Amino acid sequence: MILTNVEQIPGKTITENYGLVTGNTVRAKNVGRDFAAGLKNLVGGELKGYTELLTEARNEAVDRMKEQADALGANAVINVRFSTSAVAQGAAELYVYGTAVRAE
Amino acid sequence: MEDSTLETIDLVILLLVYGLPVLLAVGGLVIGSFLERKHFESIREREKRLAGLPALPTKVLDSSRETEEGELVTASVVVSLDYFKRILASLRNIFGGRVRAYESLLDRAKREAILRLKEQAPDSDAIINIRLETSSLAYTQSRKKGIGGVEVLAYGTAVRYR
Numbered sequence: 531m532i533l534t535n536v537e538q539i540p541g542k543t544i545t546e547n548y549g550l551v552t553g554n555t556v557r558a559k560n561v562g563r564d565f566a567a568g569l570k571n572l573v574g575g576e577l578k579g580y581t582e583l584l585t586e587a588r589n590e591a592v593d594r595m596k597e598q599a600d601a602l603g604a605n606a607v608i609n610v611r612f613s614t615s616a617v618a619q620g621a622a623e624l625y626v627y628g629t630a631v632r633a634e
Numbered sequence: 635m636e637d638s639t640l641e642t643i644d645l646v647i648l649l650l651v652y653g654l655p656v657l658l659a660v661g662g663l664v665i666g667s668f669l670e671r672k673h674f675e676s677i678r679e680r681e682k683r684l685a686g687l688p689a690l691p692t693k694v695l696d697s698s699r700e701t702e703e704g705e706l707v708t709a710s711v712v713v714s715l716d717y718f719k720r721i722l723a724s725l726r727n728i729f730g731g732r733v734r735a736y737e738s739l740l741d742r743a744k745r746e747a748i749l750r751l752k753e754q755a756p757d758s759d760a761i762i763n764i765r766l767e768t769s770s771l772a773y774t775q776s777r778k779k780g781i782g783g784v785e786v787l788a789y790g791t792a793v794r795y796r
Binding site: 532533534535536539542567572573576580581584585588612614615622 | 662665785
């Protein structure tokens with residue numbers, strides 16, 4: 531599965547269009563990480579625990595999008611966009627969407 | 635005799651109540667600015683090293699060269715202010731104006747995210763259509779609770795020419 535965030539796939543031609551595919555995940559942070567981040571918060575800088583947490587979560591959203599595209603018979607998703615929104619206290623939704631296509 | 639013990643207890647409580655925040659603020663200021671300086675040094679050094687791989691906000695491919703392949707790359711970083719700067723920033727909220735503490739925080743977060751993006755695609759010739767997205771973490775309903783972190787996500791399409 532090839533992903534790009536432009537309207538084409540560099541080096542390939544798009545032969546068929548299957549429409550929008552999406553993937554999402556809502557994650558809450560865990561207490562242990564929050565505690566470590568709270569300590570790190572005193573001196574500032576990168577909160578590695580959170581970077582990892584969000585990367586994992588985003589990968590899961592992307593995997594769900596890929597599954598959807600796969601089910602449609604696509605082999606690529608173009609014009610991929612990411613979006614993040616805080617839906618509740620301590621929980622964030624990570625959302626990814628794109629256009630499923632077949633490329634050759 | 636009893637009076638003096640009471641006085642000591644008062645003093646200890648006073649120290650805990652007023653001393654601890656001051657200690658945290660000073661510690662945050664010293665360690666925080668040291669870490670920030672080190673981070674900026676590392677960012678400048680890596681930016682110089684990765685200057686050969688352009689990160690472009692446009693979608694245009696180089697038409698004079700044949701494209702071999704392109705793939706999505708993503709990178710993110712979560713950063714937060716130190717205790718001292720957070721106090722400064724909240725004081726700024728009263729009077730308004732430039733909040734320098736957050737300016738430098740977001741500056742280093744964005745540059746770090748772009749650098750990580752480039753480090754993920756070392757073999758490519760360019761990264762096109764770079765998008766940067768900033769979102770604040772955990773400062774949702776009550777501003778008092780939670781980690782006031784900021785996430786910067788960078789993504790783009792890494793392109794290799796033939």
